[in-house]
Amino acid sequence: MGRAFVYVILGGGVAAGYAALEFVKRGISPGELCIISEEPVVPYERPALSKGFLLPEDPARLPSFHTCVGANQERLTPKWYKEHGIEMVLSTRVKSADVRRKTLLTSTGETISYRILIVATGARALRLEEFGVNGSDAPNVCYLRNLADATRLVEVMQSNTGGSAVVIGGGYIGMECAASLVINKINVTMVFPEAHCMARLFTPQISNYYEEFYKSKGVNFVKGTVLTSFEMDSTGKVVAVRLKDENVLSADMVVVGIGIRPNTSLFEGQLTIEKGGIKVNGRMQSSNSSVYAVGDVATFPVKLFGESRRLEHVDSARKAARHVVAAILEPDKTGDFDYLPFFYSRVFSCSWQFYGDNVGEVLHFGDYTSGNTFGAYWISKGRLVGSFLEGGTKEEYEAIARATRLKAKIEDPAEVERLGLGFATAI
Ligand code: FAD
Numbered sequence: 001m002g003r004a005f006v007y008v009i010l011g012g013g014v015a016a017g018y019a020a021l022e023f024v025k026r027g028i029s030p031g032e033l034c035i036i037s038e039e040p041v042v043p044y045e046r047p048a049l050s051k052g053f054l055l056p057e058d059p060a061r062l063p064s065f066h067t068c069v070g071a072n073q074e075r076l077t078p079k080w081y082k083e084h085g086i087e088m089v090l091s092t093r094v095k096s097a098d099v100r101r102k103t104l105l106t107s108t109g110e111t112i113s114y115r116i117l118i119v120a121t122g123a124r125a126l127r128l129e130e131f132g133v134n135g136s137d138a139p140n141v142c143y144l145r146n147l148a149d150a151t152r153l154v155e156v157m158q159s160n161t162g163g164s165a166v167v168i169g170g171g172y173i174g175m176e177c178a179a180s181l182v183i184n185k186i187n188v189t190m191v192f193p194e195a196h197c198m199a200r201l202f203t204p205q206i207s208n209y210y211e212e213f214y215k216s217k218g219v220n221f222v223k224g225t226v227l228t229s230f231e232m233d234s235t236g237k238v239v240a241v242r243l244k245d246e247n248v249l250s251a252d253m254v255v256v257g258i259g260i261r262p263n264t265s266l267f268e269g270q271l272t273i274e275k276g277g278i279k280v281n282g283r284m285q286s287s288n289s290s291v292y293a294v295g296d297v298a299t300f301p302v303k304l305f306g307e308s309r310r311l312e313h314v315d316s317a318r319k320a321a322r323h324v325v326a327a328i329l330e331p332d333k334t335g336d337f338d339y340l341p342f343f344y345s346r347v348f349s350c351s352w353q354f355y356g357d358n359v360g361e362v363l364h365f366g367d368y369t370s371g372n373t374f375g376a377y378w379i380s381k382g383r384l385v386g387s388f389l390e391g392g393t394k395e396e397y398e399a400i401a402r403a404t405r406l407k408a409k410i411e412d413p414a415e416v417e418r419l420g421l422g423f424a425t426a427i
């Protein structure tokens with residue numbers, strides 16, 4: 001049994017949705033494109049799962065956040081895919097891939113062949129078992145990667161109102177889930193190994209602001225340690241978390257956000273892998289000319305940095321998806337992807353954006369006490385390479401993005417520190 005398509009997108013997440021829209025905008029014929037996803041729904045804006053989806057009142061629910069609403073574009077419902085003749089193969093996992101034969105074998109036993117494949121398999125959440133801790137399958141331990149996880153997290157939260165949660169991990173999932181748990185009237189303790197939250201991106205000064213803000217909302221921080229085991233009751237529910245520093249934290253529920261691994265396994269040994277992702281060129285083309293990769297799974301050249309990176313953020317997935325379709329359909333008119341890395345988050349009343357790279361010397365500016373508007377610049381070799389801003393206006397975010405994209409020259413760091421946001425807005 002088998003079907004053949006001109007274009008196949010493997011994975012039905014953010015990148016798949018944005019690529020589908022671009023295929024339709026640029027013109028494909030019905031029946032040419034197929035999307036295969038192990039999820040049961042058509043692509044949606046994954047960022048909503050740790051934000052609007054977790055709100056206790058008027059929460060975001062599908063179909064409201066199907067792609068491509070996150071970039072203020074058309075919302076692609078199941079009807080939209082049907083109307084455009086795009087074959088959606090949902091609830092179907094691809095078990096193996098053969099890039100020489102250009103075939104994919106699905107969990108239903110079907111062989112799907114392609115002329116061009118776009119790999120958009122994203123990533124999976126790392127599990128505690130990979131760090132030697134058992135108990136992840138307990139009914140009150142939650143991870144958050146997909147709609148099924150988010151639906152379960154909501155159920156567990158709702159059955160623990162007024163109770164306590166331990167959040168393992170001080171990264172994006174930890175910070176956004178901790179805020180959502182508080183909003184759902186759950187007492188939160190965050191546990192992570194680093195000295196401060198969001199250690200991959202924030203400076204200690206930036207982290208300190210958010211940690212104090214979270215404390216003002218009742219969040220307790222246990223830093224510099226990790227969990228070693230769970231205490232379970234007779235029904236298998238976690239009742240406490242044991243830490244390496246010998247503390248024991250009682251818990252009605254646990255949320256785990258300890259990082260991800262890109263879903264590359266189908267292609268290991270077949271495509272070049274670099275920095276944990278499928279290595280692609282500026283056209284998002286892998287070491288096999290018929291296979292492209294985008295999103296969390298791809299390691300691509302970031303022209304601005306002069307090196308390849310794998311980014312785990314939605315803006316990168318959206319823009320790379322548009323770029324890959326342009327590169328496939330109009331190769332002569334499409335240059336190399338030229339991307340300015342952009343990360344953001346929204347928690348409680350806070351909202352920040354970051355552009356560029358967090359390397360080099362850091363200058364902090366603004367009001368870190370009131371928290372109204374503050375930020376930081378990263379400077380390397382006399383140039384602005386990264387900018388962070390909390391509480392900015394649309395124009396101010398555009399200004400820091402522009403200044404970072406231009407790699408603004410910095411002759412007098414003290415003067416830039418004094419000017420603060422004014423340095424970027426004047427460019
Ligand atoms: P995904 O969106 O993860 O899609 C991958 C798809 O492939 C999934 O549907 C998966 O089921 C499917 N798949 C994988 N393997 C197979 C297989 N073998 N067979 C069939 N299907 C398969 N980024 C931000 O910049 N800002 C945010 O605020 C933000 N919030 C986030 C909140 C949450 C809860 C999460 C989990 C991530 C968030 N991110 C955010 C990151 C962002 O969502 C990802 O960078 C983005 O989704 C990557 O898109 P992708 O298409 O590469 O992968």
Ligand code: NAD
Binds near residue numbers: 172257
């Ligand atoms: P992360 O990489 O942001 O953070 C992982 C955290 O895990 C680290 O900060 C560390 O504190 C912690 N950690 C690592 N090992 C640990 C251990 N053994 N015990 C306890 N803690 C440990 O990853 P995440 O928070 O899991 O997020 C998953 C993915 O979702 C990432 O790709 C992220 O970019 C994405 N995401 C992004 C956003 C956003 O951009 N706003 C929001 C949510 C999720």
Ligand code: ISD
Binds near residue numbers: 045048052060069
């Ligand atoms: O970028 C995003 C984001 O942060 C979301 O919550 O996309 C989603 C959509 O805005 C949800 O509708």
